[in-house]
Amino acid sequence: MANTYFSHLTYGPMWYVELLFVFVCLYAVWAKFMSKNKLSVVRQSTPPTYRMFTVFVMILAAGYFTIRLWVPALDLPGGSPKVQSFVGLFTASGYDLPQYVGLFILGIIAYQRNWFRNTPDSMGRAGFGIAIGASILLLPLVLLFGVDGLQFSGGWNWTSLVYSLWEALFCVGVILGLIIFFRRRVFHQGKGWSFLSAHSFVIYIIHIPIIAIVLLLLD
Template sequence: MNSRHIGSSSLQKEGRLYFIDNLRAALTMLVVLHHLVYFSIYNEVLSQGSIGAVMGLLFLAFNQTFFMGTFFLISGYFVPSSFERNGATRFIKDRFIRFLVPFIFYVLILSQVQSIEVYMLNQEPFTWQTYFSHLTYGPMWYVELLFVFVCLYAVWAKFMSKNKLSVVRQSKPPTYTMLAIFVMILAVSYFIIRLWVPALDLPGGSPKVRAFVGLFTASGYDLPQYVGLFILGIIAYQRNWFRNTPDSMGRAGFGIAIGASIHLLPLVLIFGVDELQFSGGWNWASLVYSLWEALFCVGVILGLIIFFRKRVSRQGKSWSFLSAHSFVIYIIHIPIIAIVMAGLKVIHFPPSFMFLAMILITIPLCFLLSYIIRQIPFVSKII
């Protein structure tokens, strides 16, 4: 089988992976919906114990198993080619501008917009004390952690170069054995980290460890997933997996996710809910839950990649627009949710219809504001 060095002049330039752009755009909308549900439950727009709240919690739990990890997988896939194309210095500089500038802007400015309800409804005065108390990275933990990952990759790539260890790109499809090994490593990693950082932000664990991982990710219990999938993305690029993974693996992926949910989740729900044992600790319920989450994560991601490659491989105007604006939408969506929710509460909008109204207002507003923001010349160069 032919193989070529990454960055070699003889390497044929591949066409753009539009299906990956489309998948990333779809995941961005899923993130928006995820946070619409989360903040609706947290602010009791969906009242506790209601069917809507229960369904919302299940929606959040299932999403959490794969959606942010998929972003890290996709990001990892495109890191090697960008590094080789730009060189280490320009690569880090570009990532610093693209990642940390929006991160800093969010922390200093948009975090206050995210807290608009406490200023408007709770009539909390805007002072330096309240300003600093409401500083948060919001959804930008993702770009912060991704910046850490790409910097570590740059160090590793320079080390490989100095030691004259060639990085070879092949066209070698993944095997089920490889996927099984990854699932087992991920499951064990889940089980271990949740000894200190329980799943789903449930009580317990080590406050010091939780505080440390909280510097980099909002869900520290999923940190092994983010690390593992970013590395897997790099391997996927080196072996061209986004293109050469058999279609049958996509069907198998969805089948694995469904099968794991049917056979493992009931055990967790029946025997692991008592004292929240499934969330972490030295018990079999936590181990089974970790195994289910690893299987569901890998299965759904595999299925989605193949589904989009087969069914959503082209870009019309809608997908093109969404792909171009997805990063801006990701940055601004939580402040927009906060503004919409606060506005509806101010006008005493009927609670029964508030969640639906939030969806119908927030999503178009995200599109509109992202379009306006991208028209700003300096901003458009960054995001």
Template sequence: MTQPVNQPAAPPTTSPRLLYVDNLRTALMALVVIHHSAIGYSTIPKWYYTEPPADPSGTLLDVMLVFNQAFFMGAFFLISGLFVPGSYDRKGAAPFLRERLLRLGVPLLLWLLVIRPLATFGRYAAAVDAAARQGTELPYWTYYLLSFTPGPMWFVEVLFVFSALYVLWRRLAVGDRRASASAPATGRAPGAVAIAGFAIGLALATYLWRIVVPMGDSVLGLPTPAYLPQYAALFAVGLIAARRGWLEDLSRTAGRAGFATAAVAAVGLVLVLASSGEAILGHGTLPSLVAATCETALAVGIVLGLLVLFRERLGHQGRRRRFLSTHAFTVYVIHPAVLVALGYALRDVQAPAVAKFALLTAIGLPLCWATAYLVRALPGARQVL
């Protein structure tokens, strides 16, 4: 996001910029905005502005959210991993970590000090009214601390931890040696058996993890800790793929097979959702195993398919795509405030949940990028956004 959602450093100057990866993360960033637009009108009230749906179309939004959650943040972590080895090779351990802290930490502070208060203003006003009816006062600092979460910026927190662990691994296991060549090697991508084995292993790890951390739980402010095995595994895949040049060797057949697998997995996920209810959340149940398997197959399949699709069809950037890519990370930081403001502006519109979601998305997407453009025009903003 021009730096992506994760603000990774640019690829080595001796290798061509992966424009299709830029374009893919821009598309994923748009999906983040769409995802959070949908939450407000779904039956999953985990957003800063919500309208409980009064019609069955809210269930359609729930299904879309489940599909998105199964893969899109994992895809961001994989893309993040692609840029880490080259950045470390050029900078070394300490400069790399300082750059990570600057590019991730400053936006996090911006979120905590500016964006979060804007996004939670409506909820604070409602909390003040509730406290007044009980004859008490609620200072903002008390509300801020008691309701604290990192919001969407949990991603940069986890990404920094993953990056720090990579530095630790390089120093301990590799002896802090830098790569002899800045360009990644060209290697053969894993075949169908290796990819299937990876997916099976990840599904099992996810199932076991959810015995302890079931879906719906929040840990240290992370909204989706049940997906941490996927995030860590795909980040590691990105690291290895960058070193071995896997992306360029992925065949079109692999991409088509990935999409086909994702489609079958999506059907399976719908069936287990409809038949098992809360049993899919974890705790070692059989439906949880089935759900973890379907989610993993969907994630691996669709990420594989998207990488091939964007490489083959969307590997170029004109003026418009370059603008979208340049401002995408800023969109990630500021979009909650934009969507919440629009939600309040549209609250008197009477329409089915799906229609209001579509209206919010149609207005919100261009407005998020326009706002990001204005934010990045502020002095010094382009150094960290």
């Protein structure tokens, strides 16, 4: 694995850094003209509601379905080569672009409104339940009716819509569940974890070469 990494050295996962940099620059421009909405400002507010997350899931599912008219899920064949080439300038998985945009915006809102601390514990349990329930109810439909011809990957068909809805429900449900789980179980950080958390952007940039070197030494 390590030899493969060094012999096929490309930008690898750095597309995520590039995309995040674009998002941050856009946010900086927006915050410049909206001084009351700076990322550093944490406001006291009411916790999020299920209605808020329902609306977000619907928007995310619609985004998935729309982008996959031109950029099929899982890099499967089909779609529009021109759109795929353009989206590929920013991300290696353009079919998930609505997720990256949506969660970046939601993360800003969650931080500013202190949702990481005031979201009820019950939402975490509900999140895991929704992710499991959606997988039990929706995935079999995709597997039974959408695999043949890879219809689920995109296009004007109901299996693509169901797959997009499942992915949105699973994504938001698991995120909610993990936030509450770690808040309850791993709430305090030592100096080491605090340092890594504060330098997560740099660590993301250098982690792949470090892992590759370790694997090379193990070989």
